[in-house]
Amino acid sequence: MASQTVPQATAERLPLYYRTLQQLVANGKTRISSSKFGELVQIDSTTIRKDFSYFGALGRKGYGYDTQYLMDFLKKTLYQDELNRVILIGVGHLGTALLNHNFLKNNNTQIVRAYDVDPKKIGTEVSGTKVFAMDELAANDHHEIVAAILTVPAAHAQEAAEKALASGIRGFLNFSPTTLNLPENAYVRHVDMTVELQALIYFLNHSMETKNS
Amino acid sequence: MASQTVPQATAERLPLYYRTLQQLVANGKTRISSSKFGELVQIDSTTIRKDFSYFGALGRKGYGYDTQYLMDFLKKTLYQDELNRVILIGVGHLGTALLNHNFLKNNNTQIVRAYDVDPKKIGTEVSGTKVFAMDELAANDHHEIVAAILTVPAAHAQEAAEKALASGIRGFLNFSPTTLNLPENAYVRHVDMTVELQALIYFLNHSMETKNS
DNA sequence: TAAGGATTGTGAAATAAAGAACAAATGAAT
DNA sequence: ATTCATTTGTTCTTTATTTCACAATCCTTA
Ligand SMILES: NC(=O)c1ccc[n+]([C@@H]2O[C@H](COP(=O)([O-])OP(=O)(O)OC[C@H]3O[C@@H](n4cnc5c(N)ncnc54)[C@H](O)[C@@H]3O)[C@@H](O)[C@H]2O)c1
Ligand SMILES: NC(=O)c1ccc[n+]([C@@H]2O[C@H](COP(=O)([O-])OP(=O)(O)OC[C@H]3O[C@@H](n4cnc5c(N)ncnc54)[C@H](O)[C@@H]3O)[C@@H](O)[C@H]2O)c1
Numbered sequence: 001m002a003s004q005t006v007p008q009a010t011a012e013r014l015p016l017y018y019r020t021l022q023q024l025v026a027n028g029k030t031r032i033s034s035s036k037f038g039e040l041v042q043i044d045s046t047t048i049r050k051d052f053s054y055f056g057a058l059g060r061k062g063y064g065y066d067t068q069y070l071m072d073f074l075k076k077t078l079y080q081d082e083l084n085r086v087i088l089i090g091v092g093h094l095g096t097a098l099l100n101h102n103f104l105k106n107n108n109t110q111i112v113r114a115y116d117v118d119p120k121k122i123g124t125e126v127s128g129t130k131v132f133a134m135d136e137l138a139a140n141d142h143h144e145i146v147a148a149i150l151t152v153p154a155a156h157a158q159e160a161a162e163k164a165l166a167s168g169i170r171g172f173l174n175f176s177p178t179t180l181n182l183p184e185n186a187y188v189r190h191v192d193m194t195v196e197l198q199a200l201i202y203f204l205n206h207s208m209e210t211k212n213s
Numbered sequence: 214m215a216s217q218t219v220p221q222a223t224a225e226r227l228p229l230y231y232r233t234l235q236q237l238v239a240n241g242k243t244r245i246s247s248s249k250f251g252e253l254v255q256i257d258s259t260t261i262r263k264d265f266s267y268f269g270a271l272g273r274k275g276y277g278y279d280t281q282y283l284m285d286f287l288k289k290t291l292y293q294d295e296l297n298r299v300i301l302i303g304v305g306h307l308g309t310a311l312l313n314h315n316f317l318k319n320n321n322t323q324i325v326r327a328y329d330v331d332p333k334k335i336g337t338e339v340s341g342t343k344v345f346a347m348d349e350l351a352a353n354d355h356h357e358i359v360a361a362i363l364t365v366p367a368a369h370a371q372e373a374a375e376k377a378l379a380s381g382i383r384g385f386l387n388f389s390p391t392t393l394n395l396p397e398n399a400y401v402r403h404v405d406m407t408v409e410l411q412a413l414i415y416f417l418n419h420s421m422e423t424k425n426s
Numbered sequence: 427t428a429a430g431g432a433t434t435g436t437g438a439a440a441t442a443a444a445g446a447a448c449a450a451a452t453g454a455a456t
Numbered sequence: 457a458t459t460c461a462t463t464t465g466t467t468c469t470t471t472a473t474t475t476c477a478c479a480a481t482c483c484t485t486a
Binding site: 012014016019086097101106107109146147172179181195196199200202203204205 | 253297316320408419
């Protein structure tokens with residue numbers, strides 16, 4: 001069905017649309033046009049209409065989109081109408097920050113367990129989440145876990161991912177600055193602040209050049 | 214010059230290339246072919262050769278690329294041969310994690326100052342970086358600062374960005390889940406873990422459907 | 427209920443990016 | 457020196473994404 005025709009670029013914009021609609025609904029806005037919505041998310045209105053059109057006719061001509069309806073639709077489409085359980089590997093600086101973040105509030109996501117190798121951390125609890133030893137990764141049943149968040153040092157990311165994969169986890173959100181080599185049935189998204197910072201600096205310098213010529 | 218012809222997609226891959234070359238050089242590899250390199254970064258070798266070709270002939274036919282030379286070239290291209298000074302706004306869970314991260318080690322980047330509104334945080338030092346009050350943002354001279362890292366609550370991100378912009382900062386790395394509305398001469402990159410997590414879950418579910426049909 | 431204004435949904439065109447294929451050049455081996 | 461294997465740089469093709477343009481349709485208001 002839809003999955004075969006929805007372009008990747010469209011799918012990657014859906015979470016942004018969803019979040020923006022949550023805010024609109026929270027603010028009591030009941031309807032919005034593609035052009036107003038486009039201003040909010042800083043995306044061309046045509047792109048927005050095209051994106052929505054892959055899922056059928058979600059709007060009404062001459063009226064726009066019903067925010068509540070659209071939000072509910074995206075909620076289902078993004079599987080946000082069910083709880084998404086994830087685990088976290090690597091309870092260091094970044095891992096602790098993530099554990100302290102309440103993903104349940106606006107996202108239906110919960111970090112249900114954390115794992116680490118440090119004996120000082122194993123057995124403790126961070127913001128209500130228990131920290132287990134890596135050995136227990138294999139022992140624990142992970143069929144109900146959607147994804148693993150990797151916040152280990154780069155040198156150990158591959159190894160950690162493989163252990164998670166072996167325990168039945170196929171989705172990874174990798175914060176380590178390293179490329180993971182995993183089988184095809186795994187899916188990785190990479191959040192790399194270093195790359196973002198360097199790209200930012202590159203574009204800053206080059207937008208100057210462009211403007212000066 | 215180059216800036217006018219280098220595609221955006223290419224520019225965004227350069228940091229990944231640079232980091233991978235750093236590792237190769239560190240491991241004593243003196244040469245590499247585009248296909249071997251492509252395996253490492255999981256990008257088609259043609260794309261890699263094309264990417265490099267925008268900067269001229271960086272390799273040698275029948276030989277490949279000299280890792281040291283290529284690394285040095287990218288170092289300059291990405292402005293990593295000079296220190297990049299940034300500030301951080303919002304010393305909370307995530308901000309503290311970032312302050313504890315040594316960006317100087319592999320990236321020539323330093324968080325020189327931090328800002329917050331919390332009186333309990335102002336005046337303290339986190340991992341060697343002093344925390345200032347927001348009022349001082351305007352007072353401080355920021356002409357040598359390349360970018361601001363935003364780790365404030367979403368509701369305050371716009372306001373914080375505007376203050377930084379007023380003090381002369383044009384680059385932003387925004388970790389808050391909100392779209393910033395800034396003038397054209399500003400450049401924003403958005404790191405949104407919520408979006409990444411939802412996209413991950415979407416693609417996981419849909420790759421399943423595809424495989425089953 | 428009719429008219430006018432607003433706004434969608436979508437083909438067609440334009441742009442951007444990725445991938446295939448290969449001649450040209452180099453390195454390596456004998 | 458000569459041959460052969462390697463690998464780049466690049467042209468051409470294909471695929472993906474964005475943008476344009478507008479008929480079709482629905483809302484609104486008088
Ligand atoms: N801290 C940041 O702000 C930041 C910024 C950019 C990137 N990163 C990346 O995120 C990752 C984590 O960064 P951090 O600052 O939290 O590091 P950290 O050193 O504070 O934490 C790493 C944690 O992983 C654990 N660990 C080490 N090896 C492990 C293994 N094999 N299996 C399981 N756990 C293991 C350690 O015990 C530690 O608790 C690193 O790859 C880092 O490069 C962090
Ligand atoms: N913690 C995470 O792992 C995580 C994950 C995803 C997204 N985020 C986003 O990152 C941002 C920060 O998250 P956090 O967990 O560190 O939050 P936090 O509440 O721990 O920290 C926010 C900090 O910003 C300061 N602050 C508030 N208003 C300010 C203002 N107007 N000017 C300057 N400083 C101000 C607060 O005093 C506090 O120190 C949020 O937008 C959050 O949604 C965080």
